[in-house]
Amino acid sequence: MKMLKLLTKSDYHVSGLAKALDISVPVAAKHVKILEDAELVTRRTFGKTHVLTANRTKLYEAMEAFSEEYEIEAREGTSILEALKNVAGIGIKKVGDKEFIASIDDEEGFYIYEVNGKLPDMPINECTIAHGGEIEIKRLVPVLKKRVKVKVPVTSEKEE
Numbered sequence: 001m002k003m004l005k006l007l008t009k010s011d012y013h014v015s016g017l018a019k020a021l022d023i024s025v026p027v028a029a030k031h032v033k034i035l036e037d038a039e040l041v042t043r044r045t046f047g048k049t050h051v052l053t054a055n056r057t058k059l060y061e062a063m064e065a066f067s068e069e070y071e072i073e074a075r076e077g078t079s080i081l082e083a084l085k086n087v088a089g090i091g092i093k094k095v096g097d098k099e100f101i102a103s104i105d106d107e108e109g110f111y112i113y114e115v116n117g118k119l120p121d122m123p124i125n126e127c128t129i130a131h132g133g134e135i136e137i138k139r140l141v142p143v144l145k146k147r148v149k150v151k152v153p154v155t156s157e158k159e160e
Contacts, residue, residue, distance in 0.1 A: 002021055003017055003021065003028075003031055003032070003035065003041075004035065004040060004041075004054055004059070006020055006021070007041060007052060007053055007054035008054045008056070008059070011051050011052060011053045012051070012052050013049065013050060013051060013052070014028050014029050014032055014050065014052065015028075017032070017052065032052060038058075039055055039058045040054065040055055040058050040059060040062070041053070041054060041055060042054075042055050068089075070087050070088075072086050072087060074086075074129050075129075076128075076129060076130060076131070077128050077129070077130075078128060078129050079124070079125050079126065079127060079128050079129075080113065080115070080124050080125075080127045080128070080129060080135055081099055081100075081101075081124045081125040081127075082125075083129060083135075084101070084124075084135070084137075089104055089105040089106075090103075090104055090137070091103035091104070091106070091108075098123070098125070099124075099125050100123075100124060100125075101113070101124065101137060104137065104139065107139070109139045109140065109141075110139070110140040111137050111138065111139055111140065112137075112138050112140060113127075113135055113136065113137050113138070114135070114136045114138070115127065115133055115134070115135055116133045116134055117134075117136075
């Protein structure tokens, strides 16, 4: 788990993982092999250099196995948000006149929803149930993809 945690944050060589985890290189290599066999880690080769990274797609698929499933009844025309208020553990927050999912089982965060595998183009309180289907609620996990530093040059009073 510690190895996967490190690999989700940065790419590593086996020796770098061993050093970060304070274990021997052979022990690290053995664990990497297990993770590769499970397709949770991928290896890219650049000449004699092997770089490891977490396979996020497989990690997310593995985590889906632990998600909870509920079955509820709702009348046709009920908003998805109103229907979800009947599901234990879903925390709704109201800001102004808007309501949204703010937590699941007390785990606060940003959540999106899908209906029958598709991302609707309207807010959850406006999307209504026409017939049965499946609603998936997914927590957005902040993953740094790009960092942009913005500098504003100091101008002298003469230029203003």
